[in-house]
Amino acid sequence: MKKLVKEITILLGIAVGLSLAVNFFSPVGIALVGRWDTSEGVITANAKNDVVMDELEIDDAKTARQIYDSGAALFVDARSRENYEDGHIPGAVSLPVGQFDEQIDSFLSKHAPEQPIVTYCSGRSCEDSHNLAQILLESGFVNVRVFIDGLPGWEAEGYPVE
Amino acid sequence: MNKFLQSIAANSWVELAARWILGLTFIYASFHKILSPADFAKIIYGYDLFPAALINLMAITIPFVELTTGLALVLGIYPRSAALIINAMLLGFIVALSINLVRGHEFDCGCFSAAQGGYTPSAWVLLGRDFLLLAVGLQIFFYYTSMKGRLAAISQDTAAQSQQK
Incomplete structure:
Protein backbone atom coordinates (compact mmCIF):
# COMPACT_ATOMS: atom_id res chain seq x y z
CA MET A 1 0.00 0.00 0.00
CA LYS A 2 2.75 2.42 1.01
CA LYS A 3 4.70 1.43 -2.10
CA LEU A 4 1.63 2.05 -4.24
CA VAL A 5 1.15 5.55 -2.83
CA LYS A 6 4.82 6.34 -3.44
CA GLU A 7 4.73 5.10 -7.03
CA ILE A 8 1.51 6.98 -7.80
CA THR A 9 2.97 10.17 -6.33
CA ILE A 10 6.08 9.79 -8.48
CA LEU A 11 4.09 9.12 -11.68
CA LEU A 12 1.65 12.00 -11.09
CA GLY A 13 4.48 14.32 -10.02
CA ILE A 14 6.37 13.66 -13.26
CA ALA A 15 3.19 14.15 -15.30
CA VAL A 16 2.14 17.41 -13.64
CA GLY A 17 5.65 18.88 -13.62
CA LEU A 18 6.18 17.97 -17.26
CA SER A 19 2.78 19.32 -18.25
CA LEU A 20 3.34 22.72 -16.65
CA ALA A 21 6.84 23.00 -18.15
CA VAL A 22 5.70 22.04 -21.66
CA ASN A 23 2.68 24.35 -21.45
CA PHE A 24 4.91 27.21 -20.35
CA PHE A 25 7.28 26.88 -23.31
CA SER A 26 4.83 25.64 -25.97
CA PRO A 27 3.72 28.18 -28.60
CA VAL A 28 0.22 26.73 -28.29
CA GLY A 29 0.24 26.78 -24.47
CA ILE A 30 -2.76 28.11 -22.58
CA ALA A 31 -3.19 30.33 -19.52
CA LEU A 32 -3.65 28.61 -16.13
CA VAL A 33 -7.18 30.00 -16.02
CA GLY A 34 -9.37 30.53 -19.05
CA ARG A 35 -12.46 32.62 -19.63
CA TRP A 36 -15.39 30.21 -19.45
CA ASP A 37 -18.19 32.56 -18.48
CA MET B 1 -16.09 -18.65 -14.25
CA ASN B 2 -14.16 -17.36 -11.27
CA LYS B 3 -11.36 -19.81 -12.07
CA PHE B 4 -11.38 -18.63 -15.69
CA LEU B 5 -11.04 -14.99 -14.60
CA GLN B 6 -8.24 -15.96 -12.23
CA SER B 7 -6.37 -17.74 -15.00
CA ILE B 8 -6.69 -14.65 -17.21
CA ALA B 9 -5.49 -12.39 -14.40
CA ALA B 10 -2.51 -14.67 -13.79
CA ASN B 11 -1.47 -15.09 -17.44
CA SER B 12 1.76 -13.23 -18.18
CA TRP B 13 1.12 -13.12 -21.94
CA VAL B 14 -2.29 -11.54 -21.39
CA GLU B 15 -0.66 -9.09 -19.02
CA LEU B 16 1.99 -8.12 -21.60
CA ALA B 17 -0.66 -7.61 -24.28
CA ALA B 18 -2.86 -5.67 -21.88
CA ARG B 19 -0.04 -3.33 -20.91
CA TRP B 20 0.83 -2.61 -24.54
CA ILE B 21 -2.78 -2.15 -25.68
CA LEU B 22 -3.67 0.18 -22.82
CA GLY B 23 -0.32 1.97 -22.84
CA LEU B 24 -0.33 2.68 -26.57
CA THR B 25 -4.00 3.71 -26.46
CA PHE B 26 -3.28 6.30 -23.80
CA ILE B 27 -0.09 7.54 -25.45
CA TYR B 28 -2.02 7.93 -28.73
CA ALA B 29 -4.93 9.65 -26.97
CA SER B 30 -2.61 12.17 -25.33
CA PHE B 31 -1.05 13.45 -28.57
CA HIS B 32 -3.76 15.62 -30.10
CA LYS B 33 -4.57 17.02 -26.65
CA ILE B 34 -0.94 18.02 -26.07
CA LEU B 35 -0.76 19.55 -29.56
CA SER B 36 -3.88 21.68 -29.05
CA PRO B 37 -4.62 22.24 -25.35
CA ALA B 38 -7.06 25.06 -26.18
CA ASP B 39 -9.27 22.66 -28.15
CA PHE B 40 -9.11 20.12 -25.34
CA ALA B 41 -10.06 22.83 -22.82
CA LYS B 42 -13.13 23.60 -24.94
CA ILE B 43 -14.08 19.94 -24.95
CA ILE B 44 -13.82 19.85 -21.14
CA TYR B 45 -15.95 23.02 -21.01
CA GLY B 46 -18.45 21.26 -23.26
CA TYR B 47 -18.97 18.52 -20.66
CA ASP B 48 -20.50 21.25 -18.50
CA LEU B 49 -19.39 19.51 -15.30
CA PHE B 50 -16.32 21.34 -14.03
CA PRO B 51 -15.76 24.74 -12.40
CA ALA B 52 -14.35 27.38 -14.73
CA ALA B 53 -11.23 27.78 -12.58
CA LEU B 54 -10.25 24.11 -13.09
CA ILE B 55 -10.86 23.71 -16.83
CA ASN B 56 -7.48 25.02 -18.02
CA LEU B 57 -5.52 23.13 -15.36
CA MET B 58 -7.31 19.92 -16.35
CA ALA B 59 -6.59 20.58 -20.02
CA ILE B 60 -2.90 21.09 -19.24
CA THR B 61 -2.32 18.15 -16.89
CA ILE B 62 -4.66 15.33 -18.00
CA PRO B 63 -2.88 14.70 -21.35
CA PHE B 64 0.47 14.37 -19.57
CA VAL B 65 -0.96 12.02 -16.97
CA GLU B 66 -2.18 9.92 -19.91
CA LEU B 67 1.23 10.09 -21.62
CA THR B 68 3.24 9.32 -18.47
CA THR B 69 1.09 6.40 -17.33
CA GLY B 70 0.85 5.09 -20.90
CA LEU B 71 4.64 5.12 -21.24
CA ALA B 72 5.02 3.54 -17.80
CA LEU B 73 2.76 0.65 -18.86
CA VAL B 74 4.55 0.07 -22.16
CA LEU B 75 7.97 0.17 -20.49
CA GLY B 76 6.80 -1.84 -17.48
CA ILE B 77 7.71 0.84 -14.93
CA TYR B 78 5.43 0.79 -11.86
CA PRO B 79 2.81 -1.10 -13.91
CA ARG B 80 0.44 -1.67 -11.00
CA SER B 81 0.36 2.02 -10.03
CA ALA B 82 0.13 3.18 -13.66
CA ALA B 83 -2.78 0.79 -14.22
CA LEU B 84 -4.46 2.09 -11.07
CA ILE B 85 -4.18 5.72 -12.24
CA ILE B 86 -5.47 4.79 -15.70
CA ASN B 87 -8.37 2.86 -14.19
CA ALA B 88 -9.25 5.89 -12.07
CA MET B 89 -9.21 8.09 -15.18
CA LEU B 90 -11.36 5.60 -17.11
CA LEU B 91 -13.84 5.54 -14.22
CA GLY B 92 -13.87 9.34 -14.32
CA PHE B 93 -14.56 9.34 -18.07
CA ILE B 94 -17.32 6.76 -17.58
CA VAL B 95 -18.98 8.84 -14.84
CA ALA B 96 -18.71 12.07 -16.87
CA LEU B 97 -20.12 10.44 -20.03
CA SER B 98 -22.91 8.74 -18.07
CA ILE B 99 -24.01 11.97 -16.40
CA ASN B 100 -24.28 13.66 -19.79
CA LEU B 101 -26.06 10.65 -21.28
CA VAL B 102 -28.60 10.62 -18.45
CA ARG B 103 -29.33 14.33 -18.62
CA GLY B 104 -29.33 14.30 -22.42
CA HIS B 105 -26.73 17.03 -22.58
CA GLU B 106 -25.53 17.87 -26.06
CA PHE B 107 -22.88 20.36 -27.03
CA ASP B 108 -24.52 23.48 -28.31
CA CYS B 109 -22.36 24.23 -31.33
CA GLY B 110 -20.38 22.48 -34.04
CA CYS B 111 -17.10 23.74 -32.67
CA PHE B 112 -16.24 20.50 -30.87
CA SER B 113 -16.88 18.08 -33.68
CA ALA B 114 -14.89 20.30 -36.05
CA ALA B 115 -11.81 19.49 -33.99
CA GLN B 116 -12.45 15.78 -34.55
CA GLY B 117 -12.79 16.04 -38.32
CA GLY B 118 -16.57 16.15 -38.16
CA TYR B 119 -16.85 12.64 -36.70
CA THR B 120 -18.27 12.32 -33.21
CA PRO B 121 -18.87 8.78 -32.01
CA SER B 122 -22.01 8.43 -29.93
CA ALA B 123 -21.71 8.50 -26.16
CA TRP B 124 -22.76 4.83 -26.05
CA VAL B 125 -19.82 3.81 -28.26
CA LEU B 126 -17.47 5.85 -26.07
CA LEU B 127 -18.89 4.25 -22.92
CA GLY B 128 -18.48 0.77 -24.33
CA ARG B 129 -14.89 1.52 -25.30
CA ASP B 130 -14.14 2.86 -21.82
CA PHE B 131 -15.54 -0.27 -20.16
CA LEU B 132 -13.41 -2.49 -22.45
CA LEU B 133 -10.30 -0.48 -21.57
CA LEU B 134 -11.21 -0.66 -17.89
CA ALA B 135 -11.37 -4.46 -18.13
CA VAL B 136 -7.88 -4.42 -19.68
CA GLY B 137 -6.65 -2.11 -16.91
CA LEU B 138 -8.11 -4.33 -14.21
CA GLN B 139 -6.29 -7.34 -15.68
CA ILE B 140 -2.96 -5.53 -15.25
CA PHE B 141 -3.79 -4.43 -11.72
CA PHE B 142 -4.90 -7.89 -10.59
CA TYR B 143 -2.01 -9.60 -12.36
CA TYR B 144 0.42 -7.80 -10.09
CA THR B 145 -1.83 -8.07 -7.04
CA SER B 146 -2.21 -11.83 -7.51
CA MET B 147 1.48 -12.18 -8.35
CA LYS B 148 2.25 -10.54 -5.04
CA GLY B 149 -0.10 -13.08 -3.42
CA ARG B 150 1.66 -15.94 -5.18
CA LEU B 151 5.09 -14.63 -4.20
CA ALA B 152 3.93 -14.34 -0.61
CA ALA B 153 2.60 -17.90 -0.75
CA ILE B 154 5.90 -19.16 -2.17
CA SER B 155 7.95 -17.41 0.50
CA GLN B 156 5.64 -18.81 3.17
CA ASP B 157 6.13 -22.27 1.69
CA THR B 158 9.90 -21.93 1.71
CA ALA B 159 9.79 -20.51 5.23
CA ALA B 160 7.69 -23.48 6.32
CA GLN B 161 10.07 -25.91 4.56
CA SER B 162 13.13 -24.39 6.17
CA GLN B 163 11.42 -24.66 9.55
CA GLN B 164 10.75 -28.36 8.91
CA LYS B 165 14.45 -28.84 8.25
Whole structure:
Protein backbone atom coordinates (compact mmCIF):
# COMPACT_ATOMS: atom_id res chain seq x y z
CA MET A 1 0.00 0.00 0.00
CA LYS A 2 2.75 2.42 1.01
CA LYS A 3 4.70 1.43 -2.10
CA LEU A 4 1.63 2.05 -4.24
CA VAL A 5 1.15 5.55 -2.83
CA LYS A 6 4.82 6.34 -3.44
CA GLU A 7 4.73 5.10 -7.03
CA ILE A 8 1.51 6.98 -7.80
CA THR A 9 2.97 10.17 -6.33
CA ILE A 10 6.08 9.79 -8.48
CA LEU A 11 4.09 9.12 -11.68
CA LEU A 12 1.65 12.00 -11.09
CA GLY A 13 4.48 14.32 -10.02
CA ILE A 14 6.37 13.66 -13.26
CA ALA A 15 3.19 14.15 -15.30
CA VAL A 16 2.14 17.41 -13.64
CA GLY A 17 5.65 18.88 -13.62
CA LEU A 18 6.18 17.97 -17.26
CA SER A 19 2.78 19.32 -18.25
CA LEU A 20 3.34 22.72 -16.65
CA ALA A 21 6.84 23.00 -18.15
CA VAL A 22 5.70 22.04 -21.66
CA ASN A 23 2.68 24.35 -21.45
CA PHE A 24 4.91 27.21 -20.35
CA PHE A 25 7.28 26.88 -23.31
CA SER A 26 4.83 25.64 -25.97
CA PRO A 27 3.72 28.18 -28.60
CA VAL A 28 0.22 26.73 -28.29
CA GLY A 29 0.24 26.78 -24.47
CA ILE A 30 -2.76 28.11 -22.58
CA ALA A 31 -3.19 30.33 -19.52
CA LEU A 32 -3.65 28.61 -16.13
CA VAL A 33 -7.18 30.00 -16.02
CA GLY A 34 -9.37 30.53 -19.05
CA ARG A 35 -12.46 32.62 -19.63
CA TRP A 36 -15.39 30.21 -19.45
CA ASP A 37 -18.19 32.56 -18.48
CA THR A 38 -20.23 33.57 -21.54
CA SER A 39 -21.37 36.78 -19.82
CA GLU A 40 -17.77 37.99 -20.15
CA GLY A 41 -17.59 37.35 -23.88
CA VAL A 42 -16.72 34.47 -26.16
CA ILE A 43 -15.35 31.57 -24.14
CA THR A 44 -11.64 30.97 -24.58
CA ALA A 45 -8.81 29.03 -23.00
CA ASN A 46 -6.63 32.16 -23.37
CA ALA A 47 -4.09 30.32 -25.48
CA LYS A 48 -0.92 32.01 -26.71
CA ASN A 49 -2.18 31.52 -30.28
CA ASP A 50 -5.73 32.48 -29.39
CA VAL A 51 -8.02 33.56 -32.22
CA VAL A 52 -10.45 35.41 -29.95
CA MET A 53 -9.74 39.09 -30.53
CA ASP A 54 -11.85 41.25 -28.25
CA GLU A 55 -11.22 44.40 -30.29
CA LEU A 56 -13.13 43.00 -33.29
CA GLU A 57 -16.18 42.11 -31.28
CA ILE A 58 -19.70 43.43 -31.50
CA ASP A 59 -21.10 42.27 -28.20
CA ASP A 60 -24.74 43.19 -28.36
CA ALA A 61 -27.43 42.36 -30.86
CA LYS A 62 -28.78 45.91 -31.11
CA THR A 63 -25.46 47.25 -32.43
CA ALA A 64 -25.35 44.37 -34.88
CA ARG A 65 -28.88 45.25 -35.98
CA GLN A 66 -27.90 48.91 -36.57
CA ILE A 67 -24.99 47.82 -38.76
CA TYR A 68 -27.30 45.37 -40.51
CA ASP A 69 -29.95 48.04 -41.15
CA SER A 70 -27.40 50.50 -42.49
CA GLY A 71 -26.75 47.94 -45.20
CA ALA A 72 -23.04 48.72 -45.24
CA ALA A 73 -21.75 45.38 -44.01
CA LEU A 74 -21.95 41.92 -45.48
CA PHE A 75 -22.95 39.33 -42.86
CA VAL A 76 -21.00 36.08 -43.22
CA ASP A 77 -22.13 32.84 -41.57
CA ALA A 78 -19.17 30.79 -40.28
CA ARG A 79 -21.22 27.71 -39.39
CA SER A 80 -21.64 24.58 -41.46
CA ARG A 81 -23.68 24.63 -44.66
CA GLU A 82 -26.45 22.54 -42.99
CA ASN A 83 -26.79 25.00 -40.10
CA TYR A 84 -26.89 27.86 -42.58
CA GLU A 85 -29.67 26.21 -44.55
CA ASP A 86 -31.65 25.56 -41.37
CA GLY A 87 -31.78 29.29 -40.70
CA HIS A 88 -29.55 32.34 -40.95
CA ILE A 89 -29.59 36.14 -40.79
CA PRO A 90 -31.41 37.32 -43.96
CA GLY A 91 -28.95 38.22 -46.69
CA ALA A 92 -26.01 36.58 -44.95
CA VAL A 93 -23.71 34.49 -47.12
CA SER A 94 -22.38 31.09 -46.08
CA LEU A 95 -18.64 30.62 -45.67
CA PRO A 96 -18.11 27.63 -43.33
CA VAL A 97 -14.79 28.06 -41.61
CA GLY A 98 -13.97 24.38 -42.23
CA GLN A 99 -14.34 24.80 -46.01
CA PHE A 100 -12.58 28.14 -46.23
CA ASP A 101 -9.83 26.97 -48.59
CA GLU A 102 -12.29 25.58 -51.17
CA GLN A 103 -14.64 28.56 -51.07
CA ILE A 104 -12.40 31.60 -50.58
CA ASP A 105 -11.62 32.05 -54.29
CA SER A 106 -15.25 32.46 -55.30
CA PHE A 107 -15.80 34.66 -52.22
CA LEU A 108 -12.88 36.89 -53.23
CA SER A 109 -14.20 37.19 -56.78
CA LYS A 110 -17.53 38.52 -55.49
CA HIS A 111 -16.38 40.87 -52.75
CA ALA A 112 -13.76 43.63 -52.70
CA PRO A 113 -11.24 43.70 -49.83
CA GLU A 114 -12.74 47.01 -48.68
CA GLN A 115 -16.15 45.39 -48.17
CA PRO A 116 -17.04 45.66 -44.46
CA ILE A 117 -17.77 42.18 -43.11
CA VAL A 118 -19.50 40.94 -39.95
CA THR A 119 -18.96 37.27 -39.14
CA TYR A 120 -21.11 35.22 -36.79
CA CYS A 121 -21.65 31.63 -35.64
CA SER A 122 -23.66 29.97 -32.85
CA GLY A 123 -22.99 32.47 -30.09
CA ARG A 124 -20.51 32.84 -27.31
CA SER A 125 -19.59 29.19 -26.85
CA CYS A 126 -18.33 29.09 -30.41
CA GLU A 127 -15.19 30.66 -31.83
CA ASP A 128 -15.72 29.82 -35.49
CA SER A 129 -16.67 33.44 -36.23
CA HIS A 130 -13.33 34.54 -34.75
CA ASN A 131 -11.48 31.91 -36.77
CA LEU A 132 -13.22 33.11 -39.91
CA ALA A 133 -12.51 36.76 -39.11
CA GLN A 134 -8.84 36.00 -38.67
CA ILE A 135 -8.45 34.15 -41.95
CA LEU A 136 -10.47 36.81 -43.78
CA LEU A 137 -8.08 39.44 -42.41
CA GLU A 138 -5.17 37.27 -43.56
CA SER A 139 -6.80 37.02 -47.01
CA GLY A 140 -6.71 40.80 -47.39
CA PHE A 141 -10.04 42.01 -46.05
CA VAL A 142 -9.48 45.14 -43.99
CA ASN A 143 -12.80 45.74 -42.24
CA VAL A 144 -13.90 42.60 -40.40
CA ARG A 145 -15.88 42.43 -37.19
CA VAL A 146 -17.38 39.58 -35.18
CA PHE A 147 -20.96 39.52 -33.90
CA ILE A 148 -20.33 37.28 -30.89
CA ASP A 149 -23.93 36.52 -29.94
CA GLY A 150 -24.42 34.98 -33.35
CA LEU A 151 -27.67 33.56 -34.60
CA PRO A 152 -29.06 32.67 -31.12
CA GLY A 153 -28.55 36.29 -29.95
CA TRP A 154 -30.16 37.56 -33.16
CA GLU A 155 -33.17 35.29 -32.75
CA ALA A 156 -33.50 36.16 -29.04
CA GLU A 157 -34.14 39.80 -30.01
CA GLY A 158 -36.90 38.67 -32.35
CA TYR A 159 -35.00 39.78 -35.45
CA PRO A 160 -35.88 38.10 -38.75
CA VAL A 161 -34.31 34.79 -39.78
CA GLU A 162 -34.55 33.19 -43.20
CA MET B 1 -16.09 -18.65 -14.25
CA ASN B 2 -14.16 -17.36 -11.27
CA LYS B 3 -11.36 -19.81 -12.07
CA PHE B 4 -11.38 -18.63 -15.69
CA LEU B 5 -11.04 -14.99 -14.60
CA GLN B 6 -8.24 -15.96 -12.23
CA SER B 7 -6.37 -17.74 -15.00
CA ILE B 8 -6.69 -14.65 -17.21
CA ALA B 9 -5.49 -12.39 -14.40
CA ALA B 10 -2.51 -14.67 -13.79
CA ASN B 11 -1.47 -15.09 -17.44
CA SER B 12 1.76 -13.23 -18.18
CA TRP B 13 1.12 -13.12 -21.94
CA VAL B 14 -2.29 -11.54 -21.39
CA GLU B 15 -0.66 -9.09 -19.02
CA LEU B 16 1.99 -8.12 -21.60
CA ALA B 17 -0.66 -7.61 -24.28
CA ALA B 18 -2.86 -5.67 -21.88
CA ARG B 19 -0.04 -3.33 -20.91
CA TRP B 20 0.83 -2.61 -24.54
CA ILE B 21 -2.78 -2.15 -25.68
CA LEU B 22 -3.67 0.18 -22.82
CA GLY B 23 -0.32 1.97 -22.84
CA LEU B 24 -0.33 2.68 -26.57
CA THR B 25 -4.00 3.71 -26.46
CA PHE B 26 -3.28 6.30 -23.80
CA ILE B 27 -0.09 7.54 -25.45
CA TYR B 28 -2.02 7.93 -28.73
CA ALA B 29 -4.93 9.65 -26.97
CA SER B 30 -2.61 12.17 -25.33
CA PHE B 31 -1.05 13.45 -28.57
CA HIS B 32 -3.76 15.62 -30.10
CA LYS B 33 -4.57 17.02 -26.65
CA ILE B 34 -0.94 18.02 -26.07
CA LEU B 35 -0.76 19.55 -29.56
CA SER B 36 -3.88 21.68 -29.05
CA PRO B 37 -4.62 22.24 -25.35
CA ALA B 38 -7.06 25.06 -26.18
CA ASP B 39 -9.27 22.66 -28.15
CA PHE B 40 -9.11 20.12 -25.34
CA ALA B 41 -10.06 22.83 -22.82
CA LYS B 42 -13.13 23.60 -24.94
CA ILE B 43 -14.08 19.94 -24.95
CA ILE B 44 -13.82 19.85 -21.14
CA TYR B 45 -15.95 23.02 -21.01
CA GLY B 46 -18.45 21.26 -23.26
CA TYR B 47 -18.97 18.52 -20.66
CA ASP B 48 -20.50 21.25 -18.50
CA LEU B 49 -19.39 19.51 -15.30
CA PHE B 50 -16.32 21.34 -14.03
CA PRO B 51 -15.76 24.74 -12.40
CA ALA B 52 -14.35 27.38 -14.73
CA ALA B 53 -11.23 27.78 -12.58
CA LEU B 54 -10.25 24.11 -13.09
CA ILE B 55 -10.86 23.71 -16.83
CA ASN B 56 -7.48 25.02 -18.02
CA LEU B 57 -5.52 23.13 -15.36
CA MET B 58 -7.31 19.92 -16.35
CA ALA B 59 -6.59 20.58 -20.02
CA ILE B 60 -2.90 21.09 -19.24
CA THR B 61 -2.32 18.15 -16.89
CA ILE B 62 -4.66 15.33 -18.00
CA PRO B 63 -2.88 14.70 -21.35
CA PHE B 64 0.47 14.37 -19.57
CA VAL B 65 -0.96 12.02 -16.97
CA GLU B 66 -2.18 9.92 -19.91
CA LEU B 67 1.23 10.09 -21.62
CA THR B 68 3.24 9.32 -18.47
CA THR B 69 1.09 6.40 -17.33
CA GLY B 70 0.85 5.09 -20.90
CA LEU B 71 4.64 5.12 -21.24
CA ALA B 72 5.02 3.54 -17.80
CA LEU B 73 2.76 0.65 -18.86
CA VAL B 74 4.55 0.07 -22.16
CA LEU B 75 7.97 0.17 -20.49
CA GLY B 76 6.80 -1.84 -17.48
CA ILE B 77 7.71 0.84 -14.93
CA TYR B 78 5.43 0.79 -11.86
CA PRO B 79 2.81 -1.10 -13.91
CA ARG B 80 0.44 -1.67 -11.00
CA SER B 81 0.36 2.02 -10.03
CA ALA B 82 0.13 3.18 -13.66
CA ALA B 83 -2.78 0.79 -14.22
CA LEU B 84 -4.46 2.09 -11.07
CA ILE B 85 -4.18 5.72 -12.24
CA ILE B 86 -5.47 4.79 -15.70
CA ASN B 87 -8.37 2.86 -14.19
CA ALA B 88 -9.25 5.89 -12.07
CA MET B 89 -9.21 8.09 -15.18
CA LEU B 90 -11.36 5.60 -17.11
CA LEU B 91 -13.84 5.54 -14.22
CA GLY B 92 -13.87 9.34 -14.32
CA PHE B 93 -14.56 9.34 -18.07
CA ILE B 94 -17.32 6.76 -17.58
CA VAL B 95 -18.98 8.84 -14.84
CA ALA B 96 -18.71 12.07 -16.87
CA LEU B 97 -20.12 10.44 -20.03
CA SER B 98 -22.91 8.74 -18.07
CA ILE B 99 -24.01 11.97 -16.40
CA ASN B 100 -24.28 13.66 -19.79
CA LEU B 101 -26.06 10.65 -21.28
CA VAL B 102 -28.60 10.62 -18.45
CA ARG B 103 -29.33 14.33 -18.62
CA GLY B 104 -29.33 14.30 -22.42
CA HIS B 105 -26.73 17.03 -22.58
CA GLU B 106 -25.53 17.87 -26.06
CA PHE B 107 -22.88 20.36 -27.03
CA ASP B 108 -24.52 23.48 -28.31
CA CYS B 109 -22.36 24.23 -31.33
CA GLY B 110 -20.38 22.48 -34.04
CA CYS B 111 -17.10 23.74 -32.67
CA PHE B 112 -16.24 20.50 -30.87
CA SER B 113 -16.88 18.08 -33.68
CA ALA B 114 -14.89 20.30 -36.05
CA ALA B 115 -11.81 19.49 -33.99
CA GLN B 116 -12.45 15.78 -34.55
CA GLY B 117 -12.79 16.04 -38.32
CA GLY B 118 -16.57 16.15 -38.16
CA TYR B 119 -16.85 12.64 -36.70
CA THR B 120 -18.27 12.32 -33.21
CA PRO B 121 -18.87 8.78 -32.01
CA SER B 122 -22.01 8.43 -29.93
CA ALA B 123 -21.71 8.50 -26.16
CA TRP B 124 -22.76 4.83 -26.05
CA VAL B 125 -19.82 3.81 -28.26
CA LEU B 126 -17.47 5.85 -26.07
CA LEU B 127 -18.89 4.25 -22.92
CA GLY B 128 -18.48 0.77 -24.33
CA ARG B 129 -14.89 1.52 -25.30
CA ASP B 130 -14.14 2.86 -21.82
CA PHE B 131 -15.54 -0.27 -20.16
CA LEU B 132 -13.41 -2.49 -22.45
CA LEU B 133 -10.30 -0.48 -21.57
CA LEU B 134 -11.21 -0.66 -17.89
CA ALA B 135 -11.37 -4.46 -18.13
CA VAL B 136 -7.88 -4.42 -19.68
CA GLY B 137 -6.65 -2.11 -16.91
CA LEU B 138 -8.11 -4.33 -14.21
CA GLN B 139 -6.29 -7.34 -15.68
CA ILE B 140 -2.96 -5.53 -15.25
CA PHE B 141 -3.79 -4.43 -11.72
CA PHE B 142 -4.90 -7.89 -10.59
CA TYR B 143 -2.01 -9.60 -12.36
CA TYR B 144 0.42 -7.80 -10.09
CA THR B 145 -1.83 -8.07 -7.04
CA SER B 146 -2.21 -11.83 -7.51
CA MET B 147 1.48 -12.18 -8.35
CA LYS B 148 2.25 -10.54 -5.04
CA GLY B 149 -0.10 -13.08 -3.42
CA ARG B 150 1.66 -15.94 -5.18
CA LEU B 151 5.09 -14.63 -4.20
CA ALA B 152 3.93 -14.34 -0.61
CA ALA B 153 2.60 -17.90 -0.75
CA ILE B 154 5.90 -19.16 -2.17
CA SER B 155 7.95 -17.41 0.50
CA GLN B 156 5.64 -18.81 3.17
CA ASP B 157 6.13 -22.27 1.69
CA THR B 158 9.90 -21.93 1.71
CA ALA B 159 9.79 -20.51 5.23
CA ALA B 160 7.69 -23.48 6.32
CA GLN B 161 10.07 -25.91 4.56
CA SER B 162 13.13 -24.39 6.17
CA GLN B 163 11.42 -24.66 9.55
CA GLN B 164 10.75 -28.36 8.91
CA LYS B 165 14.45 -28.84 8.25
